[in-house]
Amino acid sequence: MNTIEQFNQHVMGSYGRYDLVLEKGEGRTATAEDGKTYIDFGSGIGTNSLGYCNEKWVEYVCAQVKSIQHTSNYYYTKVQADFAKKLCEATGYDKMFFGNSGAEANECAIKIARKYSFDKYGKDAERNIIVTLKNSFHGRTMGTLSATGQDVFHNYFFPFLPGFVNAEANDIDDLKRVLAENKGKVCAVMFEFIQGEGGVVSLTEEYIRAIFEECAKDDILTIADEVQTGVGRTGALLTSQHFGVQPDITTLAKGLAGGLPIGVCLASEKCSGVLTPGTHGSTFGGNPVACAGGNAVLDTVLAEGFLDKVNQKGYDFFRKLSELPEVDHVDGLGLMIGVKLKTKDAHDVAKACLDRGLLILTAKEKLRFLPPLNITEDEIDSGLEILKEILAD
Ligand SMILES: Cc1ncc(COP(=O)(O)O)c(C=O)c1O
Numbered sequence: 001m002n003t004i005e006q007f008n009q010h011v012m013g014s015y016g017r018y019d020l021v022l023e024k025g026e027g028r029t030a031t032a033e034d035g036k037t038y039i040d041f042g043s044g045i046g047t048n049s050l051g052y053c054n055e056k057w058v059e060y061v062c063a064q065v066k067s068i069q070h071t072s073n074y075y076y077t078k079v080q081a082d083f084a085k086k087l088c089e090a091t092g093y094d095k096m097f098f099g100n101s102g103a104e105a106n107e108c109a110i111k112i113a114r115k116y117s118f119d120k121y122g123k124d125a126e127r128n129i130i131v132t133l134k135n136s137f138h139g140r141t142m143g144t145l146s147a148t149g150q151d152v153f154h155n156y157f158f159p160f161l162p163g164f165v166n167a168e169a170n171d172i173d174d175l176k177r178v179l180a181e182n183k184g185k186v187c188a189v190m191f192e193f194i195q196g197e198g199g200v201v202s203l204t205e206e207y208i209r210a211i212f213e214e215c216a217k218d219d220i221l222t223i224a225d226e227v228q229t230g231v232g233r234t235g236a237l238l239t240s241q242h243f244g245v246q247p248d249i250t251t252l253a254k255g256l257a258g259g260l261p262i263g264v265c266l267a268s269e270k271c272s273g274v275l276t277p278g279t280h281g282s283t284f285g286g287n288p289v290a291c292a293g294g295n296a297v298l299d300t301v302l303a304e305g306f307l308d309k310v311n312q313k314g315y316d317f318f319r320k321l322s323e324l325p326e327v328d329h330v331d332g333l334g335l336m337i338g339v340k341l342k343t344k345d346a347h348d349v350a351k352a353c354l355d356r357g358l359l360i361l362t363a364k365e366k367l368r369f370l371p372p373l374n375i376t377e378d379e380i381d382s383g384l385e386i387l388k389e390i391l392a393d
Contacts, residue, residue, distance in 0.1 A: 018354055025052025028375050039383040042361040043372045046228055049255035049297055051372035057258045057296040064292035083291040086298045090237055095272035097265045098286030102227035102253035103139025105263035109223045109249045110143055111280055113188035116221060116271045129182050131189045133169040137197035138225055170203060172210040179214055188221040193239040196228035199364035200331050200338020208243050222247040231255040232301040232373050235311035235334030257293035310334050310373050317380050326391040337369040349390055358386045
């Protein structure tokens with residue numbers, strides 16, 4: 001029995017997978033069981049932010065594995081304290097909570113928003129609605145699935161949690177309508193600056209400003225889900241920094257620990273004291289090995305000039321993709337790019353790329369590019385050559 005047959009015999013079939021068994025990786029190249037190599041334009045859905053087995057990352061992670069791997073949250077570790085200090089200082093947030101995934105980070109944000117209003121306005125006010133956007137994606141737990149504004153994820157799992165209302169993304173009038181219809185009952189508006197799973201759809205600057213203006217009028221918390229857009233992905237540590245705004249809460253995950261499971265919820269002073277002992281927790285949250293990976297990512301991404309390079313590479317990548325004749329349009333920022341094709345099916349193209357040695361993602365009907373942040377211009381060009389040939393076929 002080969003690996004794929006063995007796997008499928010024992011693992012639930014909740015994913016559509018390619019018939020590819022990856023064995024190792026180096027830099028921006030993954031190698032399969034049969035020795036074939038692949039340029040990686042997907043980084044494990046934006047997670048291997050420093051590529052495979054980055055030297056600094058390996059050094060930090062191995063040192064941590066050899067010293068202490070887990071302690072529980074009854075105790076403290078320096079590696080967690082160092083990580084939290086770095087992240088809070090670099091993002092301007094007061095405090096953070098440790099989880100293990102994007103969904104967990106968002107669950108924490110939802111709980112903070114609800115309890116903030118409960119503490120301040122009382123239970124009877126029932127100020128607990130969270131407005132989320134249509135076409136959003138916030139995770140697969142029942143809470144974050146309820147927050148997600150895409151019907152395609154809502155089949156089968158009824159009933160969902162009450163207290164989530166959707167507004168049309170990039171439609172200021174609709175946002176105002178939803179807030180007016182639920183006046184006095186809304187505790188937060190939650191959004192992605194660029195809807196990743198929704199097909200790499202950017203919110204407009206005007207709409208982003210409207211979210212902050214409308215929320216400020218009524219003490220409504222702003223929650224930015226930067227699980228996919230954060231940690232340098234769009235060319236700034238947080239995408240909010242491109243727009244000069246500071247949401248009350250920001251969630252991060254994917255690229256934060258360079259491929260190890262982590263999720264954090266960052267909170268401003270206004271709501272950083274909401275979670276009191278016993279109100280929230282996670283056995284694995286803040287795992288020291290994951291935090292060591294996170295320290296390697298933060299030390300690299302925050303080093304002088306790194307994010308400038310992400311911006312430059314993202315700009316060049318975006319331009320080169322726009323010039324391809326089969327490309328209808330390109331959206332995104334930095335190294336988070338979505339491409340709508342004119343005639344070809346994105347999923348067929350992704351499969352053809354795989355056959356030719358290029359790992360590439362899709363999101364809805366688009367091709368999606370989330371390469372490691374330290375990819376080189378030459379590697380981008382090599383991958384683009386493969387894509388070009390396939391699009392020209
Ligand atoms: C914006 C956003 N939020 C939340 C999630 C859920 O993250 P996880 O799969 O780590 O729970 C994702 C995953 O794709 C995401 O893109």
